Amino acid sequence: MSATTAIAKDSFVVLQLGGRRFALAAEIVSELAPPVRLNEFPHQTPVVSGVIVRRGRMIPVYDVAPALIGKRSPASRFYLVATRRFHSNAELSAIPVDGECELVNAELLPTPDDSPKYVAGMLAVGDGRIEVLDFEKLVTAEPQPIASAAKHPGTEARS
Amino acid sequence: MTTVMHTIPKPRRERPKVQAILFTAGGRLFAVAADAVHEIRSADSLAGSAVEISQSPVQKVKHFVHRGARVYFVVNSCVHFGLRPTRPRLVLILRGCPAAVLVDKIERMENIPAPSPLPFAFRGLEREWYLGLAQIDDQLIPVVDPAGFLSNAELTELNATLRRAEAGANQELQGART
Numbered sequence: 001m002s003a004t005t006a007i008a009k010d011s012f013v014v015l016q017l018g019g020r021r022f023a024l025a026a027e028i029v030s031e032l033a034p035p036v037r038l039n040e041f042p043h044q045t046p047v048v049s050g051v052i053v054r055r056g057r058m059i060p061v062y063d064v065a066p067a068l069i070g071k072r073s074p075a076s077r078f079y080l081v082a083t084r085r086f087h088s089n090a091e092l093s094a095i096p097v098d099g100e101c102e103l104v105n106a107e108l109l110p111t112p113d114d115s116p117k118y119v120a121g122m123l124a125v126g127d128g129r130i131e132v133l134d135f136e137k138l139v140t141a142e143p144q145p146i147a148s149a150a151k152h153p154g155t156e157a158r159s
Numbered sequence: 160m161t162t163v164m165h166t167i168p169k170p171r172r173e174r175p176k177v178q179a180i181l182f183t184a185g186g187r188l189f190a191v192a193a194d195a196v197h198e199i200r201s202a203d204s205l206a207g208s209a210v211e212i213s214q215s216p217v218q219k220v221k222h223f224v225h226r227g228a229r230v231y232f233v234v235n236s237c238v239h240f241g242l243r244p245t246r247p248r249l250v251l252i253l254r255g256c257p258a259a260v261l262v263d264k265i266e267r268m269e270n271i272p273a274p275s276p277l278p279f280a281f282r283g284l285e286r287e288w289y290l291g292l293a294q295i296d297d298q299l300i301p302v303v304d305p306a307g308f309l310s311n312a313e314l315t316e317l318n319a320t321l322r323r324a325e326a327g328a329n330q331e332l333q334g335a336r337t
Contacts (some may be wrong), residue, residue, distance in 0.1 A: 039292075039299035041187060041292075041299070041300075042185075042187060042242055043281055043283055043284075043285035043288075044241070044284050045280065045282050045283045045285065048280050048281060051292065053294060053297070057182070058275055058278055058292060060280035069199040086279040091278055091279045091280065093280060151261055154245075156266060
C-alpha cells in the first residue's frame with residue numbers, strides 16, 4: 001500500500017450536526033458548501049428534502065438530522081457534499097451540517113454491536129469517540145419520526 | 160473549516176431554451192412546456208360542461224369534459240402532487256393526452272432552460288411526474304411531464320368506468336322506451 005493510499009484510507013471529515021460530531025470517509029467528501037437556497041418541490045422519496053445548486057450542478061439534499069440527532073436540520077445550514085454511487089454512476093449529494101468540519105487522520109475502530117446500521121465504525125479523537133457514517137446506508141435508512149428518532153440518536157461517547 | 164477536498168468542475172454548456180407556462184398548484188410553482196397545453200380555461204367556465212364520474216376509480220379525477228370529439232379527464236393537480244388542497248381557478252387542457260389539469264393560477268410564460276434530469280436520488284412517483292428541473296434565476300422549478308398526470312393504468316380504469324356508465328345509461332334508456 002502506498003503512503004497516499006494509507007492516508008486516504010484513514011482520513012475522515014468530522015462534521016457537526018445539532019451539536020454532535022460524526023465522521024465521513026474523506027475520500028467521498030467533495031466540499032463544505034455555504035448556506036444556499038434549498039429548492040423544495042413535491043416528491044415521494046423519503047429522506048430527500050430538496051435540491052441545492054452548487055457551481056451550476058443540481059445536488060440532492062438528504063435530511064439525515066432526524067436519524068442522527070432526532071431533530072430537524074438547523075435553518076441556516078451548511079452542506080457537506082459527498083459522492084454517492086448509483087451502480088456505474090456517481091452523484092454529488094449533500095447533507096446539512098452545522099458548518100464546523102475538520103479533517104482528521106485516525107484509525108477506524110470496530111462498530112459496537114448495538115450501533116445503528118449506518119455506523120461503519122468509530123474514531124477515537126481526543127478524549128471522545130465519534131461514529132463514522134456509512135453514507136449509503138445513512139441516506140437510504142427508513143426515515144425516523146422525530147420523536148422516536150430522538151430515543152436513539154447518534155452517540156459521541158466520552159472515554 | 161472550509162477545506163475543499165476536490166474541485167467540482169463547472170458544467171460547460173448552456174442548456175437550450177424552451178417556451179414554458181409557469182403555474183402554481185397548492186401554492187407551489189411548476190412549469191409545463193407551452194406546446195403541451197392546448198387551451199387554458201377558467202375553471203368556472205368549464206363547470207357547466209363537466210360531467211361527474213360517480214365512484215371514480217382515480218381519486219384525483221372526479222369529472223370529465225368533452226372538447227369536440229375528445230374526452231378529457233379533469234385532474235386535480237393538488238391531489239396528484241399530494242399538496243394541500245386549494246381552490247383551482249384555471250384548467251390546462253393538455254395536448255396529446257386526455258387530461259385537463261386544475262391549477263391555482265398562471266404565473267407567467269417564459270423561455271426557460273430545457274430541464275435537467277432529476278437527480279438519481281429521487282426514486283418515487285416524481286420520476287413520472289417530472290421531465291426534470293429547470294433553473295430559473297436562482298430557483299429550481301420542476302417541469303411536469305404532461306403524460307405523467309394520468310398513468311396508462313389510471314386511463315384504462317377511467318375509460319372502463321365511463322364505458323360502464325354509458326352502457327348503464329343506454330340500458331336505462333332502452334328500458335324506458337319499451
